[in-house]
Amino acid sequence: MKKIPTKRLSVRGRIVTMFIAIMLITILVFGTYATYNMYNNIMKNTYKNMNLMIDANNENLNQSFSIITNTSIALSASDAVQEWIKDGDYFNKNNEKYYLNVQNLNKQFQNILTYNNVWELNSLTYVTVYENRELLGYTYTKQVSTKKITDDSKRINELVVNDTGKYISYIPPSPSNNTIYYTRKLKSDFTTDDSLIIIAAIGEEYIKNKYSSLLSYDGSLVYIVDQEGTIYSSNDNSLLGKKISQDITNNINTNKMNEIDYNNKKYVTVSREIKENGFKLIYMLPKSNLIKETVTGMNSFILISIILSVVFITFVVIISMRTTVFIKDITTAMNKVREKDYDYRMIKYEDVTLDTLVTTFNSMVSEIQTLLKTTYESKILLNEMEIKFLQYQMNPHFLFNILLTIQIKAKMCKDETIYQMIASLSALLRAGIYGDKRSIITIEEELKYVEYYLSLQKMRYEDRLHYSIELDDEEIRICEIPRLVIEPIVENAIVHGVEESDNEAIVSVEISNHDEKIYIKVVDNGIGFDVEKIMNTENKDITDRKVEREKMGLKNTDQRLKLIYGSDYGLNIQSQKNVGTTIEIIIPKNKGRAENV
Numbered sequence: 001m002k003k004i005p006t007k008r009l010s011v012r013g014r015i016v017t018m019f020i021a022i023m024l025i026t027i028l029v030f031g032t033y034a035t036y037n038m039y040n041n042i043m044k045n046t047y048k049n050m051n052l053m054i055d056a057n058n059e060n061l062n063q064s065f066s067i068i069t070n071t072s073i074a075l076s077a078s079d080a081v082q083e084w085i086k087d088g089d090y091f092n093k094n095n096e097k098y099y100l101n102v103q104n105l106n107k108q109f110q111n112i113l114t115y116n117n118v119w120e121l122n123s124l125t126y127v128t129v130y131e132n133r134e135l136l137g138y139t140y141t142k143q144v145s146t147k148k149i150t151d152d153s154k155r156i157n158e159l160v161v162n163d164t165g166k167y168i169s170y171i172p173p174s175p176s177n178n179t180i181y182y183t184r185k186l187k188s189d190f191t192t193d194d195s196l197i198i199i200a201a202i203g204e205e206y207i208k209n210k211y212s213s214l215l216s217y218d219g220s221l222v223y224i225v226d227q228e229g230t231i232y233s234s235n236d237n238s239l240l241g242k243k244i245s246q247d248i249t250n251n252i253n254t255n256k257m258n259e260i261d262y263n264n265k266k267y268v269t270v271s272r273e274i275k276e277n278g279f280k281l282i283y284m285l286p287k288s289n290l291i292k293e294t295v296t297g298m299n300s301f302i303l304i305s306i307i308l309s310v311v312f313i314t315f316v317v318i319i320s321m322r323t324t325v326f327i328k329d330i331t332t333a334m335n336k337v338r339e340k341d342y343d344y345r346m347i348k349y350e351d352v353t354l355d356t357l358v359t360t361f362n363s364m365v366s367e368i369q370t371l372l373k374t375t376y377e378s379k380i381l382l383n384e385m386e387i388k389f390l391q392y393q394m395n396p397h398f399l400f401n402i403l404l405t406i407q408i409k410a411k412m413c414k415d416e417t418i419y420q421m422i423a424s425l426s427a428l429l430r431a432g433i434y435g436d437k438r439s440i441i442t443i444e445e446e447l448k449y450v451e452y453y454l455s456l457q458k459m460r461y462e463d464r465l466h467y468s469i470e471l472d473d474e475e476i477r478i479c480e481i482p483r484l485v486i487e488p489i490v491e492n493a494i495v496h497g498v499e500e501s502d503n504e505a506i507v508s509v510e511i512s513n514h515d516e517k518i519y520i521k522v523v524d525n526g527i528g529f530d531v532e533k534i535m536n537t538e539n540k541d542i543t544d545r546k547v548e549r550e551k552m553g554l555k556n557t558d559q560r561l562k563l564i565y566g567s568d569y570g571l572n573i574q575s576q577k578n579v580g581t582t583i584e585i586i587i588p589k590n591k592g593r594a595e596n597v
Helices: 011-076 079-086 098-114 117-121 146-161 204-210 212-216 287-338 352-392 396-412 416-433 443-464 474-478 486-499 531-536 545-565
Strands: 126-131 134-140 168-171 179-187 195-203 221-225 231-234 258-262 265-274 279-286 440-442 465-471 480-482 505-514 517-524 570-576 580-588
Touching (some): 011 179, 011 204, 079 098, 079 195, 098 126, 146 168, 279 287, 480 545, 545 570
Antiparallel strands (some): 221 231, 440 480
16 A cells, blocks of 8 residues: 655644644643632632622621511510400400400500611511401501401411411412511410411512522522421512422531532522621622633633734744754754764854854764774773783782782691681681671671680780670570671770870670560770761861771661661761760661661
């Protein structure tokens, strides 16, 4: 199958395409990020505003219901009502003052409503008073037909008169009668069934006006519901007196903003309890409004992005036209170098930046020529150095064979001192040259290295050196320790105790264990040293071999133990000038083999 030939993009086309792709990706990423941040900010601000608005409206509603409650209390405290409470026959028709008492009742109710805020606020449409099922009178603040007052109040009274469980209640409105009824039942004598019932009619529109600011957003829903979920007020009149949807009540939390699905729409909701009567104010804002605000806010960003894109593309095209000539020239130059034409040089350009690249390229070609020339010389020199290295390299097996021969000769000559020195030296050299593949050895094996070293130094210094190795428990010997930890510290003790002092030197190694830890003390009576300088100060003079040796034997050993076992382990050093030094090694008992030593 033949491949269909395709025309490759030119360098200029690729540069323009690449920059346009980068620009579009950048705008997309930044736009997504900006949109996300804008949406979150709108959500936060909306929630803040919703909380402020619902708090203000909830306070208005609380005050309105409080005024209604206080008005009913004032009506209940009127003289006529109090007289009825004292005398159950006060409104009895057989009472010769019946008509006068009823007239006083209506007059007092009218006076209370006249001088009360409800008259000015129009919070109550009318108030009726019943004794059991008999209408005693009514007072209205708005022009309402007598028939409507009597018919409606009679219906409400029938709902209340036989309800012995409640003395204060709210009766919800309905789509056909948008009046909320507040009732208060009074008893003159709880041994009788006689009741005085005050019925206050509240226009649902009056309640709606108290939260009208919540309806400023299109599609907003507001509900005032009782504890059973019955709707007392809403901007949807068709729902008055009905139960609110379970989708709303099951997802409402008065302490925070909620997002719910209702009627195939997403809403952001907040709610507050009306403390006066225990009702709940629920405010629902369509989430689509927030998305619209986000899109509206992004219009300016889109416009700016288009303008910047046009400017950017124009700029890229101009730049690409200027740079493609140089790209062509440098491609030609690179091909020349690839063909091993190292004498080729690029011409200079008027542009300072491009001329810098030309200079760099020409310098690079010159260096390549120089490197090619010196590579052959370096290769020859390296071969000569390898030959010399092989000539001067000593075979360790040769060294040990010679030491073994000297040891045998000393044994044959019955010179036990030389024999033991050669044996100890050979053991130390084997440990240093070959090393042990194990990173962890037993304390007994480590003490052998220490014994080899001390015995050699004893033979060297004779009576100037005294040493001892003591264990408080022989079982310690089988415990494990990192290889070559004790020997370097003993070596330091000899350096400070013997080599730098003319006095008699004493070096002791004491090993003990308690609390599942092993304590190894190396004590000498040497000249001492500055512990702070050795352990905490970095020595940059690598020619100071004494300090480097101490750092290798002490600081590195301490760091090594901490790396293996943790910060609770390592070295504890005490040293005093011209008195001596005590170095304590602390390791865990039977810790087992460490993986990283």
